[in-house]
Amino acid sequence: MARTEVIMPQMGESIAEGTIVKWYKKVGDRIRKDETILEISTDKVDSEIPSPAAGILVEILIKEQQTVPVRTVLAYIDAEGMGDGSHGPVVESPRPAAVPEPPPVQRDAAPREALPHRGRFYSPLVLNIARTEGVGMEDLERIPGTGEGGRVSKNDILRYVAARGSKPAAPHAGGAADARPPLPGNEILPMSNVMQKMAEHMVQSVRTSPHVSAVHEVDMSAVLRHRMEHTKAFEAANGFKLTFTPYIVDAVVKAIKKYPLINSSLDGDKIIRKSSINIGLAVAAENGLLVPVVRHAEAMNFLGLARAVNDLVVRTRNRKLVPDDVQGGTFTISNYGIFGTMIGTPIINQPQIAILGTGAVVKRPVVIADAIAIRSMAYFTLSFDHRIVDGALGGMFLAEIVRVLEELDPDMKA
């Protein structure tokens, strides 16, 4: 028997483990090479895993929602009998020769089978109720079904939820558990994997780095003007819209080049200064916060940055990021201004040592040469790790970002 192992892949340099989100195939299923057989979730992103071989899925070792180290064997595929592609030794469940007359309907029919039930059909409504009531797949499989063929009906799951009462599905680890039973009417929602990792990272970052936040005002009028003048030609030439983000990334890269210590991380008593500038962009995605990274930003001109940013944003929205897209950042930008937020105090994305938060651009009266003028203003916050960066360096670095944006060359090629 030629058995092929399906293993938990190493999805990126720093990833040590992964969680199985969903098996798309069940034991006995015939699989083509490179067909998606399961979905895994790492602490960075979720990925669909293609089959390493053609054959029949003969054994699943790791169940959904289990977390295992990389390179763990998850399942076996048997390639034997795949030569002709159609007459493999698939064991099909025997069909009953004749369907007997269905038994008379009983209102309180007893559960027909004991637990658990794998691969059972669940109606859209039952899955919908399971999700809103926080009933996990394992719990669902244990609910006795009174429907045809032991199917879990709407009433079966509602009975289960009512009987479970205030004892919800086991909550995922993390945070101090609230031991009190939830009040009636309160909803219990499971945390997505990305959300759980965000929680871990945020707590760990605040514990690790003494955060200091410095706020600087920035006049965005020059950027606005430049963007307005170039936006049409830019979109016509490149096929996507010119946004503010590349201007800010460009300014950050230039400021890092002037103050390269910002582009570091701390390892014990050693500072590691990174040779390449990789800018992470915090993006609110469907299932949680993601930070895709523009790599080697130091080597890109403005158009290159704009293209890289657009590519990441599009792929984040389409859920096409791969784990390496969200790794290796050396500095992060969080644009909470799109929500109208004026000033924020972002948390550092470890192991980086600083993060820039950009507030909403609004027109405000400002004093210029003792006259009051209307300018498009924003507040930029730099949160930095005071173990390495002192107020002087933080302030100068932030002032440099502001200077680049305010003194933007109107003739810069977009």
Added chain:
Amino acid sequence: MPVSTYIDAIARGMWEEMERDPSVFLLGEDIGAYGGAFKATKGFQEHFGADRVIDTPLSEAAIIGAATGAALAGMRPVAEMQFADFVTCGFNQLVTNTAKIHYRWHIPVPMVVRLPTGGYIHGGPYHSASTEAWFFHVPGLKIVAPSTPADAKGLMKAAVRDDNPVLFFEFKYLYRRIRGEVPDGDHLVPIGRGVIRREGDDVTVITYGSTTHFAMEAADIVAQEDGIGTRIVDLRSLAPLDTEMILEAVRATGKVLIVHEAALTGGVGGEVAALIAEHAFTDLDAPIRRVCALDTPVPFAPALEEVVLPDTGRIVQAIRGLYRF
């Protein structure tokens, strides 16, 4: 409230509208002196005169064409097809002209076409057809299909007053078989609104016209014998459909049976099922099922007609199957 048969309620609706509005008039084959094939217009010509109750030649194209022209000129004609089957001869007028005039020239076409429809009367293949689905597919036509005397009167009056062409499907099987209370005077049933005929939490039946009564019978049987609660939606209007009521009724039970007398394939039920699948997929606890006529003409032989058209027994079985699922 006075009790009336289904056909008398239709007649009552027309009579009241003719008295209320001099622009309302009737036209059709043998509707005058003879009083109509089913006697729906008996006594109308004597009371309203031959100018307002017009006997026409044997030409559905002429009837619908003349009605359309009169409607364009400001009248409110009510045209009778002797049997819904014969509307095919007026199909081009109805679909090409009547339905599109307002779209094309912004001129309202306020007319009603009465279509005595359906089987269960041993009328054979040329006098038993259910033709609503052909017109259901045509934008620009309203379609109503009442199941009770009260709705028959209320929808007739609403149809006469509507500024759009309205196809009024009246179920021959119900003409003198059912009686019910019919409100006096200006009783109008809004076009486009269904009605819940019965409350229940286990299975939802969506139906209209003749099969509403079979569904009610079936619901009684499964309630008594199996303790199953059946919710029944009577659509009453097919175009426009009461989408909101359909989706709410689906959500109430998660299990849906669609029943109509017309043939299964390409019927109104298919569209209802698609609506549900599109907008209430996650509320479904079972596949949507349909009980409709078999895909054949309606046979003359009573034993065969019984097999082809839906009946209470088939609905009972389908409700039980859904409940068990």
